[in-house]
Amino acid sequence: MPVLSLKDASLSLESNAGRIDILHGITLDVAANETLGLIGPSGSGKSSLLMLMGGLEQASGGTIHALGQDLTAMDEDALARFRRDAMGVVFQSFHLIPTMTALENVATPLELAGADDAFDLAAAELARVGLAHRADHYPAQLSGGEQQRVALARAAAPRPKILLADEPTGNLDATNGAAIMDLLFDLRDAHDATLVLVTHSAELAARCDRVIRLRDGRIDDTMTMAGAAE
DSSP: OOOOOOOOEEEEEEEEEEEEEEEEEEEEOOOOOOOOEEEOOOOHHHHHHHHHHSSSSOOEEEEEEETTTGGGOOOHHHHHHHHHHHHEESSSOOOOOOOOEEEEHHHHHHTTTTOOTTTHHHHEEEEEOGGGGGOOGGGGGSSSHHHHHHHHHHHHHHHHHHEEEEEETTTSSSHHHHHHHHHHHHHHTTTOOEEEEEEEEEHHHHSSSSSEETTEEEEEEEEESSSOOO
């Protein structure tokens, strides 16, 4: 059974200018432990497709299954619980809570999930991304690369079966971007997870098992292993 399965999924949003069709009839399966890259020009629907996979946007049509669960049949509360228990999401913007330390940021989803050892697990995950020495620092005291490491640790700490990453290196310089790429794949391996990522980075896309190019809200091309550069 695929970890993620989309059947004729579509997404339309209402605006002041009327209905905007963003995704059209997306049919796609993602296998267990696969790393799938989503590429394409700006406005092609890459991030919207990732949001559908994570239940962060509700499909306008079709079905989306994750780990055998029908996301399109869930309400917002059920989707939030499912993401808490099964998914880790990393965005281009780090979305750290500014009044919490790095350790507290990473521990938060674990506490919400009821983990008794939330802070021990969070400390271990911070160590995994090389930030054990920054555990007591607040986001404003961290560099961009360090903040993204904290965000990665927070996403991975609950041991999700699915990791979703939207332009995880987009706000970073080349050196920090390369380090985050390595960490993403290390976390995927460490937690035996399926990884789906949106990227404009040819280097990051080329490391994926499979790459899908979107154009105008449709799947334009699929590539296996190499040849993923835009």
